[in-house]
Amino acid sequence: MRRQAALDFKNGRVNLFHGSGGQAMEQLIDELFVKAFANEMLSAKNDQATFELPPGRVVMSTDSYVISPRKFPGGDIGSLAVHGTVNDVAMSGGRPLYLSAGFIIEEGFALSELREIVLSMAEAAKACGVAIVTGDTKVVERGKADGLFINTAGVGVIENPELSISAAGARPGDKILINGFLGDHGVAVMSQRPGFGFKSDLRSDSAALNSLVAAMTEVCPRIHCLRDATRGGVASVLHEIAIASGVGIELEESELPIREQVLAFCEFIGIDPLHIANEGKLVCFCPAEDADALLEVMRAQPQGTDAAIIGEVVDDSGRVTIRTEYGSTRMVHHLMGEPLPRIC
Amino acid sequence: MKYVSEFRDKDRFNKLLQQIEQEADPSRDYHFMEFCGGHTHAIFRYGIAQRLPKHVEMVHGPGCPVCVMPSGRIDQAIALAHDPRVILCSYGDMLRVPGSGRNSLLKAKGEGADVRMVYSVMDALAIAEQNPEREVVFFAIGFETTTPPTALAIKTAQQRELKNFSVLCNHLLTPPAIRHILESPEVRELGTVSIDGFLGPSHVSTIIGCQPYQYFVEEYQKPVVVTGFEPVDLLQGILMLIRQHNQGIFEVENQYRRGVTELGNVKAQMLMAECFEMRTRFNWRGLGDIPYSALRIRSEFAEFDAELRFSLEEPVSREHKACQCGAILRGVKKPKDCKIFGKACTPETPVGPCMVSSEGACSAYYHFGPIEVQVVEK
Numbered sequence: 221m222r223r224q225a226a227l228d229f230k231n232g233r234v235n236l237f238h239g240s241g242g243q244a245m246e247q248l249i250d251e252l253f254v255k256a257f258a259n260e261m262l263s264a265k266n267d268q269a270t271f272e273l274p275p276g277r278v279v280m281s282t283d284s285y286v287i288s289p290r291k292f293p294g295g296d297i298g299s300l301a302v303h304g305t306v307n308d309v310a311m312s313g314g315r316p317l318y319l320s321a322g323f324i325i326e327e328g329f330a331l332s333e334l335r336e337i338v339l340s341m342a343e344a345a346k347a348c349g350v351a352i353v354t355g356d357t358k359v360v361e362r363g364k365a366d367g368l369f370i371n372t373a374g375v376g377v378i379e380n381p382e383l384s385i386s387a388a389g390a391r392p393g394d395k396i397l398i399n400g401f402l403g404d405h406g407v408a409v410m411s412q413r414p415g416f417g418f419k420s421d422l423r424s425d426s427a428a429l430n431s432l433v434a435a436m437t438e439v440c441p442r443i444h445c446l447r448d449a450t451r452g453g454v455a456s457v458l459h460e461i462a463i464a465s466g467v468g469i470e471l472e473e474s475e476l477p478i479r480e481q482v483l484a485f486c487e488f489i490g491i492d493p494l495h496i497a498n499e500g501k502l503v504c505f506c507p508a509e510d511a512d513a514l515l516e517v518m519r520a521q522p523q524g525t526d527a528a529i530i531g532e533v534v535d536d537s538g539r540v541t542i543r544t545e546y547g548s549t550r551m552v553h554h555l556m557g558e559p560l561p562r563i564c
Numbered sequence: 565m566k567y568v569s570e571f572r573d574k575d576r577f578n579k580l581l582q583q584i585e586q587e588a589d590p591s592r593d594y595h596f597m598e599f600c601g602g603h604t605h606a607i608f609r610y611g612i613a614q615r616l617p618k619h620v621e622m623v624h625g626p627g628c629p630v631c632v633m634p635s636g637r638i639d640q641a642i643a644l645a646h647d648p649r650v651i652l653c654s655y656g657d658m659l660r661v662p663g664s665g666r667n668s669l670l671k672a673k674g675e676g677a678d679v680r681m682v683y684s685v686m687d688a689l690a691i692a693e694q695n696p697e698r699e700v701v702f703f704a705i706g707f708e709t710t711t712p713p714t715a716l717a718i719k720t721a722q723q724r725e726l727k728n729f730s731v732l733c734n735h736l737l738t739p740p741a742i743r744h745i746l747e748s749p750e751v752r753e754l755g756t757v758s759i760d761g762f763l764g765p766s767h768v769s770t771i772i773g774c775q776p777y778q779y780f781v782e783e784y785q786k787p788v789v790v791t792g793f794e795p796v797d798l799l800q801g802i803l804m805l806i807r808q809h810n811q812g813i814f815e816v817e818n819q820y821r822r823g824v825t826e827l828g829n830v831k832a833q834m835l836m837a838e839c840f841e842m843r844t845r846f847n848w849r850g851l852g853d854i855p856y857s858a859l860r861i862r863s864e865f866a867e868f869d870a871e872l873r874f875s876l877e878e879p880v881s882r883e884h885k886a887c888q889c890g891a892i893l894r895g896v897k898k899p900k901d902c903k904i905f906g907k908a909c910t911p912e913t914p915v916g917p918c919m920v921s922s923e924g925a926c927s928a929y930y931h932f933g934p935i936e937v938q939v940v941e942k
Contacts, residue, residue: 414687487568489683490605490923546577546795548611553931556912560681561658 225266226390227251232291232331239325251357252335253321256342261353270355271318274377279314281305282373282564290337290367292409292421295499297370298340299311299538303499304429304450305374306348310430311446311502313383313437314376319345322356322371329367337368350374382441389444390465394533395511397504399432399518400425402454403482406496411485419479419487426502432523436504439517445505448498452555455494457503459554468537471552474545494552505533569818569827571794580799581906585617588806594620596805597895600765601628601743601923602793603914604727608932610727623895624928625796626741626851629706630657630921631893632650634849636879637734638663643705644679644732645669651695653688655681655710662883666913669703685710685717685731692721692729701870702731711859712832713736715839718861718868729871733861735840738768739776741848745894746784759895761805763798764790766820771836773828781814792820822828839865844929847881849917850890889916892925899929906930 227247237244254262261269272387281365285301309316310358321341325334345352352372404425411418429448437443449457462469478493486493500523506514511529518524531542540552570576588594589875598604607613626632638860642663645652652669659669659681673679678698682688685702691702704714714731720727722763742762764777769790777788787808791801801819808815839862847857861869870876883889887909888902899905899918909915911927918924 364760478576480767544609544611545572545574546610546615547613550608550611550932553911559658 224517227331228244229331229335234325234327234329234331234334234359236327236359236361238402239357240445245357247272248357252338253357256335256338257321257345257352258342259351259353261351262355267354267459269318269320270356270375273317273375274379274381276377276381277314279309279312279376279378280373281308282371283308284367284369284371285410286351286366288461289409289412290333291423292412292424292516293347294405294408295426297368298337299344300426300499301372302341302344302348302350302352303426306350306428306430307374307502308446309374309376309434310428311385311448312376312378313380313385313443313446314378314526315434316348316350316374316376318375319350320354320356320373321352322358324358324365324369324371326365326367327359327362334368344406344428351386359441359493363440381435383437383443385443385446387445387447387461387464390461390467390505390533391444391507392467392509394444394505395507395529396458396469396531396533397430397515397518398449398454398472398477398528398530399504399524400500400501401477401479401482402449402498402501403478403486403493403496405499407482407485409497416487420485422479422481425498425500427523429500429523432518432521433502435517436514438508440506440514442510443502443506443514444541447503448538449501449503450499451497453493453497454501454503455492455540455552456555458552460507462538462540464537466536467533468535469531469540469544470534470549471531471540473542475528477526477528495555495559508532523552568794571792571796573796574759576796577732577799580796580803581615582618582857584799584806587803587810588617588620589736589810590617590619592619592809594760594806594809595623596621596761596763596802597623597625597759598763599625599627599738599744600763600768601631601766601832601921603627603763603765603791603798604925604928605923606793606798608928610798612725612795612798615937616802617791620806621794623736623759623926624892624925625745626848626893627707627738627894628663628918628921628923629710629736629891631704631743631917632736632848632851633658633661633734633917634847634879634881635663635883636881638849640879641732642667642672644870645672645679646675647699647874649699650901651678651680651681651691651698651700652703653691653700655683655705656681657921658705660914661917662914666915672684676823679914684703685713686720689720689726689729692726694727698728699873700729701834702729704731704733705736707736707765707929708836711822711834711840712721712771712829715835718728718839718865719835720862721868724866730868731861732870733840735859736846736848737754737857737859738765738772739779740854741851742780744851744854745767746780746786747894759786760809761787761789764788764816766790766792767795769820769824769828771829771832774818774824774826775828777816781816785814787817792823831860838862849881849883850893852875852890865916878927887916889918889926899926902926
């Protein structure tokens with residue numbers, strides 16, 4: 221059988237054959253995905269991965285990644301697709317182990333960019349100790365997708381039977397902690413979009429939080445809730461927890477860690493930093509007596525050096541309020557739809 | 565000078581609050597209207613209304629260009645957007661505003677219309693240059709703050725001989741609206757609203773200066789203090805109004821001296837005058853027809869006027885009957901007085917324009933209050 225030429229990763233483009241199930245697709249999988257993700261399960265080229273899990277409760281999560289621009293300061297759609305799902309699994313207190321990766325690629329997509337993204341995924345997975353063990357590739361006609369969409373699913377295990385972390389677990393008296401500055405990701409991405417002309421050295425906070433969570437649950441297995449504050453920002457996460465737990469939350473405005481640049485950007489376009497997306501930030505609810513110890517543990521971790529206690533659970537009202545720096549209290553609103561910039 | 569932090573200083577804020585408490589005569593009531601939606605938003609965001617003495621009340625005015633855009637003009641933009649030749653561009657918060665029948669530009673986009681959100685009118689110009697085979701229409705809205713950039717875009721389009729760019733001009737003027745609030749017969753029908761002074765819109769005044777308000781202080785004997793948007797600015801502006809009211813004087817004062825001069829930005833004014841002329845009347849949402857309160861494109865730039873290019877007729881507006889935005893924009897009613905507030909009308913399903921923009925009074929009430937909370941002394 222005649223051997224076909226290797227993929228041209230410099231100038232080549234994805235075409236419909238790369239998703240057709242034939243030789244071209246096999247070549248793409250072999251020369252790109254299998255090579256980059258490099259593990260036995262993927263190399264076996266079955267349509268599924270078979271593995272044994274350590275004892276404990278199994279956790280599973282999935283998420284799809286659609287972002288513009290695909291590459292931004294501090295990350296890209298590939299690393300984001302790993303971090304996001306790893307974090308979703310980790311927020312249960314579970315240890316993420318395996319990921320799947322599904323690619324929906326628009327016809328004409330540059331192979332060079334695809335390789336860059338896949339290598340970024342591979343590096344991110346390696347750094348947080350998970351393996352990408354199964355996947356899928358689809359190519360759609362030009363105009364039917366915005367370049368590239370990635371879906372990842374993650375499987376992990378909660379090994380400590382004492383852990384009971386849930387959105388419904390917050391209790392009056394709980395302290396609320398965050399592991400660092402909020403809004404960096406959303407502003408880093410938005411400021412790269414055409415039309416803004418907003419110059420900053422802000423980088424996305426996109427990061428895997430599984431090792432941070434492992435350190436936190438080890439010292440404080442009584443953590444009530446953990447949630448990564450992605451789309452909709454910290455405000456949306458707090459509203460979800462307030463509703464699920466039936467509790468009222470009060471934030472302390474002066475304690476919110478927000479960078480000057482993020483504040484300036486938000487001021488400029490009229491969006492609340494509490495509504496800006498993060499990709500490496502978690503919100504944690506814990507009994508008040510554990511808060512200081514937990515804060516210390518978080519600050520000792522690379523993903524938590526700027527951790528802070530930002531508020532507490534005050535009652536059972538189901539609402540989220542903020543004590544302003546000016547001695548007043550106001551509602552924190554639950555975002556509806558996309559935040560749209562104001563006119564002037 | 566850092567320009568922001570000193571105007572957010574808590575100590576200064578608290579000192580000003582103390583001064584207001586000392587100087588606001590408890591035997592009087594003070595009703596001050598903030599015309600500008602940016603002020604309304606800031607008053608809620610910083611919880612300023614909560615901290616003011618009870619007899620110092622802020623009345624929310626109509627100064628949100630999104631809120632006062634009549635449904636007929638939005639219907640006009642939606643119809644244009646559905647024209648397959650057209651790419652319709654506008655600013656972000658305009659896209660959600662309902663026209664008649666709760667339609668909006670965002671819904672039109674979902675139905676296949678080519679609607680694009682832009683951050684600047686120059687982005688629309690760039691889209692026109694990149695798409696020579698399409699008609700790019702910029703749905704221009706806003707007060708004097710956003711008008712000069714539109715004028716500049718029209719002039720640039722003329723210089724570049726762009727054949728596919730036009731502007732659906734809905735720029736509004738601030739002073740006629742303030743005058744209308746003070747003297748319109750509707751105010752008498754809706755109930756009287758006592759206004760003892762105005763916080764003047766400072767962003768608008770960076771363009772038009774302080775001078776246009778001189779008329780109010782002379783004609784209506786109402787003080788005007790042009791005021792910035794930071795918490796210290798707002799309290800300073802309110803204190804200046806209290807002092808004038810206490811002394812029985814009516815003057816235009818400029819609290820926002822770091823951005824506003826007596827005459828404003830003359831270059832921008834000349835640019836506006838070159839490209840635009842007065843419409844004899846314009847229908848404001850909730851306020852009705854206000855004479856000489858809006859701008860249209862001058863005949864010298866007729867080729868860039870979307871109304872002429874697409875032979876658009878004067879639109880008819882049909883507002884929702886239950887919506888009380890008209891009374892709210894005049895300061896006669898509060899959002900909570902409206903029967904559909906927070907029920908049929910929410911930021912997700914806005915019926916009236918005040919619920920759409922983050923600068924609308926209903927939206928500010930919905931998002932930031934009112935909540936019965938204990939004021940915390942720090």
